[in-house]
Amino acid sequence: MLNLDQSSSLGAALRDALDRFALETCLIEADRDREKTRLTYSDFKEIARGLGRALEDAGFKPGDRAAIIMSNQSKWLISAYAIFYGGAVLVPLDYKLTAAEHLQLLAHSQARFLIVEYYLWQALAREPEFQNHKLQTVLVTEAPLNAELNGAYRWEDFRRKGTPEFVLRQREDVACIVYSSGTGGRPKGCVLTHENYLEQCKSLTAWYPFWPGVRYLSILPTNHAIDFMVGFIGPFVCGACVVHLRTLRPEFVRDAFVRYKITYVSLVPMVLKNLERGLRAKFAELPGSKRFLLDQAISVNKFFSQRRPDIHLSRVLLRSVHKAFGGELRAMFTGGAFMEPSTLQFFYDLGIPVANGYGLTEAGTAVTLNDFKPFRADTVGKPLPGMDLRILSPDSDGIGEVAVKSKTVMSHYLDDPELTAETIVDGWLLTGDLGRFDGSGHLQLFGRKKNMIVTEGGKNVYPEDIESVFDGLPVKEYCIFAANFIWPGKNLGPEMLMLVLRLEAGQAVSEALKQEIITLNRKLPDFKRVAGYLLWEKDFPRTASMKIKRTVLAEEIGKTLGRAAVVAL
């Protein structure tokens, strides 16, 4: 790994990595079962050089803002490197946003350059706001022959001979403007410096090192803080390889684990949950004797991995399970949303640890992570090296707002001094998340501060905390709300907590489901119990990182249904 203390910018660190690991493979790109691209660090450097030179000719200047809107692919990383090399600021936008949202964020960030997939560019061009864009140069990837490009250039042809000038940036200079969840209203552009990223990379790789030969499967969008760090910067400064798949169809993702012998992967909780369901279904199909042997192997593995994972033993004991994941998988990363402990435990018992962490764009990437010493499924792990965490104004249970101080905390919100002043106070980033530390220094999260419910008895209740008790409920999705949050009344009366259920297509509330809700509800202390349930017929609105947009959902429910729709338990 490079010594990042000697790097002053991401551009410098990446440039040094391309030279140092020249002959190692840095990128593999596959579409379904067809491998499209395989690049060494030296190949990567060559392609980026031509692009950087052409950008220079197009008037690209240090400090310019250049946005990328692309799904995960090699051109994303090559473009990002060319941007950093030229001393510019990268604006990575979520390709899953709508075209109108893209235009809003392009305008807010004042990006002058844009690198975008052809079909997304077409969608932008159809928007009424498109004519007001201030973009100077646009490059589109994979445009069909003879396609109308609306003034853009083809990425693949945008090349010049020669070497562009490397522009050295200082650690305190801006590297990226990253939009955290919260589009639609006031855009929150987190301004992150080169130091933020270099320090984050140092602390993450201290616990989860990469090295030449390691292969990271990049599935989470690269614009997301996690994939940007562990699917680009981290592997590159260590000489490892990133595997991009141009499809997210589960059957091809499963094959990719085996074909490319993946070492690490990051997943959102929903995909992890799907993987768990698939494995449980396969286990259930096993004939009795094989199932017995599997259960025995899991029990033995569990016993020997109580204190820490023993990857070699797990691979021997549970060979067929590990083989299905390629046989080289060391850990999966997840975070960004509340993960059910039972899912984490399921994979841990199979010898495939899931490093559950907690982070936010404003703090770089991750703030805490499970280090498996020992594994604690009910927490989001311990603070990473260099992270100073505090619980502000803890209540009698030790729960309060989590505040973070570290070199990874963003500089400010773009053009929003008020929000910056509310969020970063005396150098501490106020996360808005509620948590407490247990005796061994693991952070437990309870929910968002703004989602907290104060009961009539003055007790604090967190919807996310209650939701975890209903883990595994056989419905499509569910969440907890206080009735008064949805239907505010003049006389609040006793607060009623309720379960909002989104059933599977064709599913009805059976007596068995009702009984299961009642049984799980009884596990809760009385002040946390739900009094009823409400059926909701649409999918829950979620953020890019799959968190439920509670305020939006509450508004939708409030407009559509009345209190009478709540069925008492």
Place this chain on the structure above:
Amino acid sequence: MRTADQTLDEILNLAATHFKVPREKLAPDEDFFKALGIDSLQTLDLLTRLENHFDVELPDYELQGVSDFRTLASRIQARL
């Protein structure tokens, strides 16, 4: 060779059958995420079924930003 209208009609029929939604509730210009009440993973499942039905390959990246049945039909029609 199917006409564009036939392709669209077959997509709507297939989506209605697979996701158990009354066919008459699906309109060509409707957002299929909302109309079918499906998430992105289930959409991938729908696309795989459509590929098998029409015997074409629909790259995920070509479908970025596509959320209504009519546009989806035009992408499939272009490959028939």
